[in-house]
Amino acid sequence: MKLIAKENVRLVAASSPAAGVVEVHEMKMEGDVMKMRALSGGLELPAGKSVELKPGGFHVMLMDLKAPLVKDTSISLTLIFKDSKGVESRMEVKVPVAMTAPGGAAMMDHSQHKM
Numbered sequence: 001m002k003l004i005a006k007e008n009v010r011l012v013a014a015s016s017p018a019a020g021v022v023e024v025h026e027m028k029m030e031g032d033v034m035k036m037r038a039l040s041g042g043l044e045l046p047a048g049k050s051v052e053l054k055p056g057g058f059h060v061m062l063m064d065l066k067a068p069l070v071k072d073t074s075i076s077l078t079l080i081f082k083d084s085k086g087v088e089s090r091m092e093v094k095v096p097v098a099m100t101a102p103g104g105a106a107m108m109d110h111s112q113h114k115m
């Protein structure tokens with residue numbers, strides 16, 4: 001999923017009816033180990049610049065799933081942004097479920113993480 005903002009905003013949160021908790025995460029190699037952490041300050045989206053959510057980088061993590069995600073279906077996700085003045089805006093997106101090996105999808109079930 002690629003996000004291009006019209007003005008400088010931050011992706012501060014997300015929610016989905018399919019999951020109890022949705023967080024924006026970052027994955028980084030630290031030495032030989034892939035580390036994942038929640039972005040506490042949100043994800044910066046500079047105006048006009050494409051920021052990609054993808055495996056091994058920034059991703060949206062679904063936790064506390066209400067039901068197992070089914071491949072080839074899609075879930076709806078609400079992305080919550082804040083601009084430089086702190087004004088909140090929301091965007092609804094449909095995200096296809098691509099069940100793959102851990103690390104293989106930008107959208108992952110947290111239980112797949114072995115870390």
Ligand SMILES: [Cu+2]
Pocket residue numbers: 025026036037059060061
């Ligand atoms: Cu994650």
